Amino acid sequence: MTDPIGYPIIEQTGQTGGLFDSALALTSRLDITSALQEFVEAARRLTGAKYAALGILGSRGETVAFHYSGMSVPDAEKLPHPPHGDGVFAQIPVDAPLIINDIASHPAFEGWPSYHPKMQNFLGVPVRIQEQVFGRLYLSDKQDGFNEADASNMSMLASAAAIAVQNARLYSESEDRANWISVSQSITTALLEGTDEEEALKLIAKKMRTVSRSSTALIVLPSIGDAWVCEIADGEDAENMIGLEFPPDGRAQTVIREGSGVVVDSMTRTRTMRIPELRGYGPALYAPMIVGGQGAGVIILLRSRTQQEFDLADLAMAESVSKQAALALELASARHAQDVAAQIDERAAIGRDLHDLAIQQLFATGMQITAIREDLESKEASPDIVDLLNQAISSVDESVKEIRHIVHRLREPDANVVVVERLRREASPARTSLGFAPSFVISLNGETLPQDVDAETVALIDNMIGADIADDVVAVTREGLSNAARHAKASSVSVTVSIDPSEVRIVVSDDGVGLSPTQSRRSGLANLAARARRHGGSFDLSRGEDRGAVITWYAPLD
Template identity: 85%
Template sequence: MTDPIGYHIPTAPDSVSGLFDSALALTSRLDLTEALQEFVETARRLTSAKYAALGILGSRGETVAFHFSGMEVSEAERLPHPPHGSGVFAEIPVNAPLIINDLASHPAFQGWPEQHPRMKNFLGVPVRIQEQVYGRLYLADKKGGFDDDDAANMVMLANAAAIAVQNSRLYAESEDRAAWIAVSQAITTALLEGTDEEEALELIAKKMRVVSKSCTALIVLPSVGDAWVCEIADGYEAENMIGLEFPPEGRAQTVIREGSGVVVDSMTRTRTMRIPALRGYGPALYAPMMVQGVGAGVIILLRSRSQPEFDLADLAMAESVSKQAALALELASARHAQDVAAQIDERAKIGRDLHDLAIQQLFATGMQITAIREDLESKNGPPDVIGLLNQAIESVDESVKEIRHIVHRLREPDANVVVVERLRREASLARTSLGFAPSFVITLHGQAIPSDADNETVAEIDNLIGADIADDIVAVVREGLSNAARHAKASSVGVTVSVDEKEVRIIVSDDGVGLSPSRARRSGLANLAARARRHGGGFELARGEQHGSVVQWWAPLG
């Protein structure tokens, strides 16, 4: 009896039965590590060899995993490295076994590494999956040497091992797919519940790192200017990764521009490494975050050097989830626009209510008081009472005028409000989000102005600043206070707005953990820099002298 390759299969009933039972048991294994270890143990038992080992090959032919039997763990740990595939091992054909019953005399024998046990004979068998060599089975030191029956048995067992590997791969893929789907559902739920942008991205990074069995996950987003920076990181060395800038010619920005993900077999072996912090990692996966065909960012998954490479199934799943990450950014932007629209609608409603109800009621009250006063005057009523009624009528008129001014400002928000009042209003509104009142100081020519500053001083500040830059100054203060409330976890926040003939300078400082200078949120601090550039000014974010952070923004005047 022969196998399909032409090797003789022993006809002894016990031997054949044991081989088929072992092969059947092997193919039923779904855990890859258990299946491969059982393959090695079975091969050693069926051939009566003293030693057995299986080397799993990587994409470059190097040994990426090693399973052994017949050697103590302590002995194996003393070996300098697994087999490199050179010397005698390189002689193993890709489609047939190799028997060498006198290793020392073989021309390709190169001696033994230090601490390696000395072996007399050898049988090598390739393990092939879909015409590719997946690994090599090594057997050594059998009494009397190996024969064709051993080779034929091991070829059959290797075929069973190949089936076990494929089965375990399919099972692992189905398990991974289910896990990715669960992650996708969790992210969708979070987005529907209204999780804000940063929390959603942090959740995505964590979930993707865990489900992909990576040690680190990074999310790279557009930052200040044309820079693309790691703004979200989870896992090993996460804190050190935040703020890394990814250059235009690098792999990350290439993936963003092309909108197509890539896998890298090993960052350690990459010839050109533009970001040294990534060199210590092994396999990597880059998945673009696409919004209507435009790259909004990229998610990078990193594995350690001892972990297996990413495959195309991993990439497909990661790309699918990365689209949800892009959706998180879009939803955050849409919610902001919705909030602004809601505020405008609310202002309009308040304005209508004031106009339709308050003014009409006051006007009617004023008419009634006027009628009473005229009646008293016609009857020569008490002068003091008539005087009081005149004062009441004047008060009603003033109230109507004031309400009309309020309605006008609600319809055209901030159009006629001086910038000092607008800035103070931002500081007051921030009390809710901060949980305390921030310190707020406005200086003119180096002198702090009091809260009850006269109209002349307030008007001078307005004239120096001008209408063109006023809106941006208010927006900068608002964004600085918002960032302090969201990120700093501070117990105090101070805002200083300094104005003179040459420039306006805004400083927002806190005493909390601070917002990392490198963590410039796409929708926040990047906007501050853009506003500064618009007026020929500048923007900086730095750590405080002892703790916390300091935001500085300035623009020339005049």
């Protein structure tokens, strides 16, 4: 048998027997929501009240969740909001029940809200967990009114409900812990499998938002200069969060400096909000990314106003995963460096093999052919045969020279490539990532270089720039094109490299959505600034005249 709400009716010989059965049923539930709804249903059933409700309180005493029984869904939806806990409700003691059998005559009664059913009598019971008031049970409209037995029984049932909540919390925490561990493992696996750093950060944000049941996840990382910026965002309103700069005296940078996470009960109620975009959220969690005792960034998890607050268990798991994510990023970076070193070693090994084996074998073959030619010449062999042997010897010599050239290039891939050619080579991979060919202009002393540059001009440019700055000029051009491909969503990109005796200047502009300085990746635009500072130059990122972004990089020449 079920009651009109659909919950099973417990057969009982008296209220006490029903109370024990209901308490046992409560403590066996592992889902908090269903346990609390069962509590409300049992309280109404056992007391014979027409209406029952449970208000869950937040850290400031406000109602953050509401469970009810006895009122139809259409009638409940007409109510503007759950009870605030004012008036008669505020009279419920923190450690004892309250009986009012004539609500309208009570001094604290403030009237009924619109659409609220009129109620005659009332029993309020606090639900306490570890000496803290977790919520309040409201019962009303019992025929002949409530008595002390009702109050005593509901206090006992409230204790059972408290145990059920604690059990459900422990079970939920164990499940959450398993989910967090799974997320940690998947993040580490993805990073160590060679996932690109930016893609890895996006994965971290998405996974942590999902497992924490948050609306939005932000990753704040060091950017240009001393700025710390939201470079990765996932979830609600993520696009508007990218590029937000976090002030030095704000909570995010404090967490990074101190290396210890914090939980915020509600961003909405924060008195000082330096980033207005975060004011619309409710609970928040800040977890630092720590590597070697140093803060590498912070992960911010944001929930909506209607979601429950983060607790210390959430913070502990988020901090653990954040530290592991930071360590995994560091390991991924080290692995990339190791791969580069291995590639260099492999090239060196190939070079040694070519030098020690192939060249020697060719040299020996050349000597044998030379000896044969000399022997044939002494015997007055046919001149045609001698000419063929001479051609073979020349081919062997040319092969030796070519192999030596290959060995040199294996050791220093770009050492013999002039800077003009290296710059123009960057257009090819950019065409693939952009989906179109970028405009590429190189000028010397204010004059645009033709496609076929004479050897004298090429040598002049190499001498003016120098090998050290040339490497950075190529890297800056590559990074500028890469950023336009990743972030700009542009239909055209132009690159201008201007060279004169006093400076080299690179300008990369696009007609895309625009990229503010705070939208830089720490491994991208921040590196451009560092390369400029190393040569006593400068780096600037600004908006285009109509739209898009303009990157300007400058370095003085001796």
